[in-house]
Amino acid sequence: MDNSFEDLSKFISYVLRHKPESIGLLLDVEGWANIDSLIRGAESVGASLSYEIINNIVSSSAKKRFEISGDGNCIRAVQGHSSESVKRNYPELQPPVFLYHGTATRFLDSILEHGLIPGARHHVHLTQSESLACNVGRRYGKSVILRVGSQDMYLNGFKFFKAENDVWLTSLVPPQYIHTLADS
Numbered sequence: 001m002d003n004s005f006e007d008l009s010k011f012i013s014y015v016l017r018h019k020p021e022s023i024g025l026l027l028d029v030e031g032w033a034n035i036d037s038l039i040r041g042a043e044s045v046g047a048s049l050s051y052e053i054i055n056n057i058v059s060s061s062a063k064k065r066f067e068i069s070g071d072g073n074c075i076r077a078v079q080g081h082s083s084e085s086v087k088r089n090y091p092e093l094q095p096p097v098f099l100y101h102g103t104a105t106r107f108l109d110s111i112l113e114h115g116l117i118p119g120a121r122h123h124v125h126l127t128q129s130e131s132l133a134c135n136v137g138r139r140y141g142k143s144v145i146l147r148v149g150s151q152d153m154y155l156n157g158f159k160f161f162k163a164e165n166d167v168w169l170t171s172l173v174p175p176q177y178i179h180t181l182a183d184s
């Protein structure tokens with residue numbers, strides 16, 4: 001870890017979403033971690049954090065990945081968790097008619113056969129923005145945008161949640177609700 005701003009931001013994502021135990025950090029069910037404990041735990045693995053650095057990371061995240069509690073003592077990732085300690089109680093909401101998911105072309109056959117599955121994370125992640133979906137897909141290779149018939153899913157009993165940073169979450173998307181944009 002070279003303690004660059006980007007590395008520290010990825011490190012915070014990793015411990016707050018996936019492996020708090022890697023630095024002996026406790027997350028409550030809503031994902032909150034004590035900031036002093038985060039700084040101490042980070043130090044034990046050579047990551048130099050401070051309140052100032054953490055505040056900069058939180059405020060500079062364009063995707064608003066993190067949130068600091070009203071009293072300033074705690075921090076959490078608002079979505080994207082795989083940690084079993086976290087079981088966030090997101091508000092359940094009626095989604096728009098369509099939501100979008102960006103993925104890599106090499107995953108397409110599997111997705112069209114099995115649907116979108118959460119993998120290690122707690123939810124499938126969807127967005128209202130096609131361009132954001134495209135950027136998400138690009139992380140894994142050549143991007144393809146999938147349009148999800150979220151309103152039809154909702155009317156058929158699937159639950160949808162929206163995180164504080166406007167990422168939509170659902171447990172899975174069966175293939176019949178998925179269309180590649182080229183097909184639509």
Ligand code: HQG
Nearest residue numbers: 063065103104107110111114115116117119121125136167
């Ligand atoms: C794919 C970013 C094969 C899925 C974003 C994705 C997001 C399948 C990958 C957040 C599949 C999982 C999460 C199936 C799904 N067969 N592949 N049946 N079902 N997949 O990273 O949604 O920058 O766990 O398409 O903005 O890509 O980190 O999920 O490509 O909100 O804040 O399996 O991460 O936010 O990858 O990204 P991920 P995701 P941050």
